[in-house]
Amino acid sequence: MTPGDIAGFYAKRGDLNPEDYIELDFTFECAGDPREAAAHLCSEQSTAQWRRVGVDEDFRPRFAAKVLDLESEPRPSGFSIPVECAVQGPVHAVRATIAHPHGNFGPRIPNLLSAVCGEGVFFSPGIPLIRLQDIRFPDSYLAAFEGPRFGVAGLRERLQAFGRPIFFGVIKPNIGLPAEPFAELGYQSWLGGLDIAKDDEMLADVDWCPLSERAAALGEARLRAERETGVPKIYLANITDEVDRLAELHDLAVAKGANALLINAMPVGLSGVRMLRKHATVPLIAHFPFIAAFSRLSGYGIHSRVLTRLQRLAGFDTVIMPGFGSRMMTPEHEVLDCVRACLEPMGHIKPCLPVPGGSDWAGTLEGVYRKVGSVDFGFVPGRGVFGHPMGPRGGAASIRQAWDAISQGIPLAQHALAHAELHAALEAFGRRA
Amino acid sequence: MTPGDIAGFYAKRGDLNPEDYIELDFTFECAGDPREAAAHLCSEQSTAQWRRVGVDEDFRPRFAAKVLDLESEPRPSGFSIPVECAVQGPVHAVRATIAHPHGNFGPRIPNLLSAVCGEGVFFSPGIPLIRLQDIRFPDSYLAAFEGPRFGVAGLRERLQAFGRPIFFGVIKPNIGLPAEPFAELGYQSWLGGLDIAKDDEMLADVDWCPLSERAAALGEARLRAERETGVPKIYLANITDEVDRLAELHDLAVAKGANALLINAMPVGLSGVRMLRKHATVPLIAHFPFIAAFSRLSGYGIHSRVLTRLQRLAGFDTVIMPGFGSRMMTPEHEVLDCVRACLEPMGHIKPCLPVPGGSDWAGTLEGVYRKVGSVDFGFVPGRGVFGHPMGPRGGAASIRQAWDAISQGIPLAQHALAHAELHAALEAFGRRA
Structure with missing residues (x-):
């Protein structure tokens, strides 16, 4: 590219109409001039x-993505991840914010993904390593999306659960048991106290x-549990399946007694979720298979909060995500980024409930x-409820007892003295903590 | 895990009914004992x-994934990619083949993806780095899928193009021009000789x-071109959009004159493609946005041939993929793996046309x-046709002239002496080669 070519892919934020652009934050490592690499990145993705x-003719004024901000520093040690590529030159680590004109593709999730996570981003000359770190949408773009129907407030209303976390549990054994x-x-x-x-x-x-x-079977059990406890309960049925079965399985599951539905967002496809959202009458909960395949590494791929935002945009009321602690291999700051992506303002799109698990x-x-x-979060044990030595009722009770202690400022060990389920949980699981 | 726990996740291939299992090849790097890590990997994914x-009770005999083969070697230098994780212990590089019982999830693409690219694979204890290298399906599983309607043979029949590559071209400028x-x-x-x-x-x-x-506009132009050249042509329209618009856009585009359709496979979702395949009356062509986000690195993610196989399974007649040369940042052996994944036997599923571009x-x-x-491949220039100094007609002619030379064993430079379009291509693009 000539200096003039490069300049055509740069702009000042104040010179653009912010309603015409989505903003993308990238980090990348390039061989050669960072300013030219960022111009290529804009050129390739638009x-x-x-x-x-x-x-x-020159299509850039209306149709080109444009660099708004650029910072770079040399990486004398070369690329941070081994890559097979022929680019030569001194390596730089770069942060760039790019304005991408959404009129190029419109308010369609597949076309949005093609633009911001597609060939243009991952095959830009001189940039073998790149990570899409974040995405921001103007209200004009968000206006075309419905987002969650219920959101955090709607879910709390359904459960009559206020001022506390929402308590989920994953029924285990997860695979192999018949319905009854x-x-x-x-x-x-x-009965032990789970909401969901x-x-x-x-x-x-x-x-x-x-x-x-x-x-x-679960629908009938739920009604019994609601009668016996006097509080609303949710059976969250997994209807992950081919997209042309989602509406049918929604209707079937809801008619039988499920009152929220789990969908594995990326395996089904976010567009399939958006389609289901138009049809659904109950809360939709996202699970996270496939996301780590492109979000795990700090130096390549797509930051998981981008997917969190897109899941919220597609209409999920709740997003289950990898949570804290070494088990889920996700840095704490990244979990918190995803939590915030659920809850922070997003135009007219309702907040969704983050469930770091x-x-x-x-x-x-x-x-x-x-x-x-x-x-405003969900808590989702598996073994901590269903592997509890006193069984799932005791396991659920131990969770609620823990919350009682926390909310009253009582140390768990002290509260456990008078609560057998919590005591048993500390005995059974405490050594791993 | 105890030695007994671990042993329950190992099996000999001969002791399993091969029709009940898909086979998965993984490479991974683990901290600690590789044999135990592979057992965890099976446990987590099933x-x-x-x-x-x-x-x-023990659900493993029927429901557990099982290690069939395992090879490991120490990596004294530690993990090959920096990862934030707390696992400690000597690092090993491991190859494992795992048999996964497909009855756990059935012939549904989203559930297949959840099992083999999901939480169980990417969050297995002690394994921060893993790549799904390949997947093999038994005929019992493939039987539930239709695969491509046309395949390579059907596409050749439609174009009356035999014994040579299929010549595609990407119309450029790609964005910004009105229809006419x-x-x-x-x-x-x-007119210059493109098929598609x-x-x-x-x-x-x-x-x-x-x-x-x-x-x-393209449909009308195609009919004129067919009349003037006397050979069939294809206008390949991109209908990538929300999944609930695919059938409508198929009908619209085909009614107007498109006779093959492009879909960005991962952005739409493979399940959406499988749905469209049931409806479609024309060949379906896959493009590759989003795939590099999880397939680029040799040490983490999912090998692109896995996605090639799944695109074929979902019903694509043609798969466009990153091709040869440093520009597409894909090692030659990996491009060839993807080409083979299109063409090699796959039960009753027809071969699809690979287009390395x-x-x-x-x-x-x-x-x-x-x-x-x-x-048996497609060739898909952009600039090489539409940026040719004599225009797209000259550009297309230069490609056909090149093929004539190759098929007759004549050096390009010699053939160019009597063929102005090829000569101009060599002049314009030759310096980059």
């Missing part, structure tokens, strides 16, 4: 300097535990609460 | 050793170039042909 042969014994586990966990008993994200509409039987039990609740910094 | 409290001048470029490229003029993968159903107008022009055709080793 319109290159194409002109028809024999025609004097599986439902019994959910029933016991509701859920299918594992791996549990599909399979012949050894068909969704119709499972939803019927992974190897939780009564003893990890306070740490999650302190880190999140508010009660 | 059923852990869950048992109900007070019940003596855009169609004129396609028309010229067909295509929309860029970034070109959506946008207000400045609506699909209905574009398909009508990236910065191609007349001068790169022979190299691609030699590397692929057969004529």
Whole structure:
């Protein structure tokens, strides 16, 4: 590129109409001049300097992505991750913010993904390593999306659960049980105090535990638990399946008694979720398979908060995400980025409930609460409820007892003296903490 | 895990019914004992050793994934990619083949992806770095899928193009032109000898170039080109959009004159593609946005051939993929892996046409042909046709002239002496080669 070519891919924020652009934060490592590399990145992800042969034209003013900010520093040690590529030159680590004109593709999730996570971003000359760190949408773009139907407030209303976290549990054994014994586990966990008993994200509409039987058994168990406890409960059924079955499985599961639905967002596709959102009458909860495949590394791929924002945009009321602690291999700052992406303002799009999960039990609740910094989160043990020595009822009770202690400022060990379930949890799981 | 726990996640291939399992090849780096790490990997991706409290049960014989083969070697230098994780212990590089019982989830793409690219794979204890290298399906699993309707043979039949590569071209400028001048470029490229003029993968159903107008203009131009050349042509329209618009856009584009359709596979979601395949009456062509985000690195993510296989399974007749040369940052062996994944036997699923693309022009055709080793591929220049100094008609002609030279064993430079378009291509693009 000539200096003039490069300059055409740079702009000042004040010179652009912010409603016409989404903003993208990238970090990348390039070989060669960072300023030229960022111009290529804009060119590749929008319109290159194409002109028809024999025609004097320039599509950049309207159609090009443009660099707004650029910072770089040399990396004398070279690329931070080994890559097979032929680019030569001194390596720089770069931060760039780019304005991308959304009129190029419109308010369509697949076309948005193609533009900001596509060939143009990951095959830009001189940039073998790049990570999309964040994305911001103007209100004009958000206006075309419905977002969550219920959101945090709607979910709390349904559960009549205010001023505290929402207590989920993943029914275990996750795979292998037929509907009736599986439902019994959910029933016991509701009696113990869970708000939401859920299918594992791996549990599909399979012949050894068909969704119709499972939803019927859990739906009936839920009604019994609601009668016995006097409070609303949710059975969260996993309807992850081919997109052309989602509406049918929604109707089936809801008719049988499921009152929220789990969908593995990326395996189904965010567009399929947006389609389901138009049809759905119950809260939609996202699970996170496939996301780590492109979000785990700090130097390559897509930051998981981008996917959190997109899941909220697509209409999820709740986003389950890898949580705190070494088990989920996600740095604390990144978990918090994802939590904020659920809750912070996003035009007219409602907040959704963040559920940072992974190897939780009564003893990890306070740490999650302190880190999140508010009660607007979901807590989702598996073993901590269903592997509790007193069974799922005792396991759920241990979680609620832990919350009682936390909210009253009583140390867990002290509260456990008078609460057998919490005591048993500390005995069984405490050594791992 | 105890030695007994670990042993329950190992099996001999001969002791399993191969029709009940898909096979997965992984490479990973682990901290600690590789044999235990591989057992965890099986446990996490299928059923852990869950048992109900007070019940003596073991779901592993039927529901567990099982290690078939394991090789490991120490990595005294530690992990090959920096990772934030707390696992400690000597690092090993491991290759493992795992049999995963597909009855756990059934012949559903989202549930397959959840199992083999999901939480269980990317959050397995002690394994911060892992790459799914390959996947193999038994006929019992493939039987539930239709695969491509046309495949390589069907596409050749439609084009009456036998014994040679299929010549595509990406109409450029890719973004910004209204329908009429855009169609004129396609028309010229067909007259010059292209089989298939295509929309860029970034070109959506946008207000400045609506699909209905574009398909009508290109459809009309295609019929004129067919009349004038006497051979069939294809206008490949990009209908990438929200999944609930795919069938409608298929019908619209085909009614107006498009006779093949481009879909960005991962942004739309493979399940959305499988849905469209049931409806479609024309060949479906995949483009590759988003895939590099998880396939670029040799030490983490998912090998792109896995996605090639899944795109074929979902029903694509053609898979466009990053091709040869440093521009596309993909090692040659990996491009060839993807080419083979299109063409090699896959039960009753038809072969699909591989199109390894990236910065191609007349001068790169022979190299691609030699590397692929057969004529069963597509060749997809952008600039090499539409940036040719004599325009797209000359650009397309230069490609066909190059093929004539190759198939007759004549050096390009010699053939160019009597063929102005090839000569101009060598002059314009040759210096970059």
